[in-house]
Amino acid sequence: MKSLLPFIRLMKPHLGWVVLGSTLGLLTLLSSIGLLALSGWFIAAAALAGVSLASAQAFNYLTPGAGVRAFAMVRTAGRYFERIATHEATFRLLAQLRVWFYQHLEPLNPARLKQYRSSDLLNRIISDINSLDNLYLRVISPTLIALITSVLVAGFLAWISPVLGLLLLISLWVAGFVIPWIGYRLAAGVGESQVFATSKLRQRAITYVQGMSELHVYSALSTEQEKFAQEQRVLTDAQLRMSLISGLTSGMMSWVAGVATLLALIVAVNMVQAEVLAPAWLALIIFCVLASFEAVAPLPVAYQFLGKTRASAANLLEISQQTSDIKFADAQVSVVEPGAFSFKQVSFAYDNRAVLDDFSLHVNAGERVAIMGHTGSGKSSLINLLARFWEAQAGEIEVGGVNLHAYPESQLRAQFSVLSQPVQLFAGSVRDNLKLSGEAVSDQDMLDVLERLGLLEMLGSEGLQREVGEGGSKLSGGQRKRLGVARALLRSAPILILDEPTEGLDEATEKQVLEVILTYRPEQTLLMITHHDLFLDRFDQVVRIGPPVN
DSSP states (O other), X not given: OGGGHHHHHTTGGGHHHHHHHHHHHHHHHHHHHHHHHHHHHHHXXXXXXXXXXXXXXXXXXXXXXXXXXXXXXXXXXXXXXXXXXXXXXXXXXXXXXXXXXXXXXXXXXHHHHTTSOHHHHHHIIIIIHHHTHHHIIIIIHHHHXXXXXXXXXXXXXXXXXXXHHXXXXXXXXXXXXXXXXXXXXXXXXXHHHHHHHHHHHHHHHHHHHHTHHHHHHTTOHHHHHHXXXXXXXXXXXXXXXXXXXXXXXXXXXXXXXXXXXXXXXXXXXXXXXXXXXXXXXXXXXXXXXXXXXXXXXXXXXXXXXXXHHHHHHHHHHHHHTOOOSOOOOSSOOOOSXXXXXXEEEEXXXXXXXXXXXXXXXXXXXXXXXEEEOOTTSXXXXXXXXXXXXXXXXXXXXXXXXXXXGGSOHHHHHTTEEEEOSSOOOOSSBHHHHHGGGOTTOOHHHHHHXXXXXXXXXXXXGGGXXXXXXXXXXXXXXXXXXXXXXXXXXXXXXXXXXXXXXXXXXXXXXXXXXXXHHHHSSTTSXXXXXXXXXXXXXXXXXXXXXXXXXX
């Protein structure tokens, strides 16, 4: 249960809503029990009072009638506001959980994140977090309500007869603790396998959808569908086992409730025969015992799925306990030479695979540098090292005349505008994507750079509101590339870094894009990774790198 403690502590900021929801739930449940018990007594007492005219005239029906109406109104209003309060608390907790998860995920550098697939992370932030709504809504609050209700109702029956109070307390203990414990033990492994199966199915589904074109081309659609169906069967099997356990615990609950009612009936009948108890109270006791099981009814299912909740919590904690390999400074630095950067005898390797070996490069502010080399030679690694996504194993890197390690993260990010490979566009409009360059960027600035890159025709009648689709799916490959270039150009930063900005473009468009890149901000330092020889004579440095010799 230790895995759940951090998430219980997260309830503290919303304790008011949590307590309000539980209090209203308790009030509603007590009103429901009171309504059923009082109604049973009222009907029985009224029937007995009608035996003779004298008893009928003496019977006070106003007070119990008012009590029935009061319980009914409190139950109805309490149920409504209890739903509002508990769901408000749950949604606030889920929102906080997502923020909490992202706050732990966002600082992790790629070296830490590379062990996770994107679909796995997506499953954790959606499915695993959603599973935790079981913690408050179906475990903590109902358990507290059941405990308090059991003590109060058992105490009330103990006032009538200690035997009845003890009988109800034992019955509720069996129904509210023993049966949920049995369900929890039976379903613990099943719940964990259900979480794992859900994650695998989501990963398979994302892979299937994203790769559908290639699957069609290679006639592999049926093979992938069978794999998808297999994952679905595994999940369905886990769900079936959970349903069977639910049926078992539900049957056990009904059996315990029936036995408890029968025993209470026997005790109460003996009391009536002994003239210790008025006959009308017989109905009150029976209905009170029956209604009290409503307090423990949700617990078996809640604890049955607690194993699933614990598995989801463990998945989230695994991410939250990860730490970044990279530590940034706190204090701002004074940039000596904005736009300049240098690599001094830098060596770098991915998982012992050497990429750069004793690499040195100095770039003055305002210079244009082209980096060329074969695939895998380490060109893109220069960007990762400058942005401190990865750390060099040896050597020193300076930006603006200051050691890279002296920068706080936000100030370091402000030194660069980067076009990565491949271009990442976000679902939304053209304006939304270009606004990532900075809130100060105006619509006119956007239109000017789009015109220079030959993208105005792409906007059509919608203008900057043109939707690009998820990942830029509504644009052609060339349009996505040029829109990424536009976004990089609009960001005002001392250093512009472009990774293959013209890859996939025809020659005429490539010349147009390169002309814009070289002239848009003449004072800006430019580092461009390319495979092409076009316009290399306009660069101050052309650096050719290759894989280090082992």
